Amino acid sequence: MSLPLTATRKRGWRLLCPDVYCPDGVTEIAPEGLRRAGIRAVLLDLDNTLVGWQRSDLSGRVREWLAALRDAGIMLYLVSNTRHGKRLRNLSEELGIPxxxxxxxxxxxxxxxxxxxxxxxxxxxxxIGDQMFTDVLGANRLGIRTIMVRPLARREFLGTKLSRTVECVLLALFRRIGWI
Ligand SMILES: [Mg+2]
Known part of the structure; x- marks a missing residue:
C-alpha cells in the first residue's frame, strides 16, 4: 500500500477514483505507510469496512489494526451513513473512537x-471505506486522500448491490488507464 505523499485536488472522473485500492481489507494498510505520507488522522467507514453490514462484531485482526494505528499516533474518527444510531454509538464507545x-x-x-x-x-x-460513491467521492471532493477496501461481506443494502456493478466497471477502467 503506498499512498501519494501529497494530496492533489481531483476533478471529473478522478473524483471517483481512490488513491489506493486494498483488495485484502483494512488490515493490509500499514500505519507506518500512512505516517510516511503525512497522515495524522484517519476517517473510518463502518459497514463492510470494519464490520459486516449491519453487524457489531469486530474481528481480532481489525481490533489489533486499530490499536496499531493509535500506537502510531494516528487519530481516528468514524464517519458512517448508517441509520442505526445505537449500534454506531455502542461500537464507538467500545472502541473509544468518536x-x-x-x-x-x-x-x-x-x-x-x-x-x-x-x-x-x-x-x-x-x-478508508468500501464505497466509491460515498466514501471515495465525498473525501476526494475535500482533498482528503482515499483508500478503498474490498467490502468485508457480500451481504448489503439492495441499492448498494446495484452500485457495486458500476464500481466494478470503474475500478477495472481506472486500473487499465493506470490511475490505481
Ligand atoms: Mg461501507
Missing part, C-alpha cells in the same frame, strides 16, 4: 465535522 452520525456521505458536512473535531486539515487526513 463518530459522526448520519454523515450523509458523499456530502461534505460529515467529513468536515470530523476534521473540525480533530483539528486537522484535509491534507493530513485519509478516508
Amino acid at each position: 463518530y459522526v452520525r448520519r454523515a450523509w456521505k458523499p456530502r461534505r458536512k460529515g467529513f468536515l465535522a470530523a476534521l473540525e473535531a480533530m483539528q486537522v486539515g484535509p491534507e493530513e487526513t485519509a478516508m
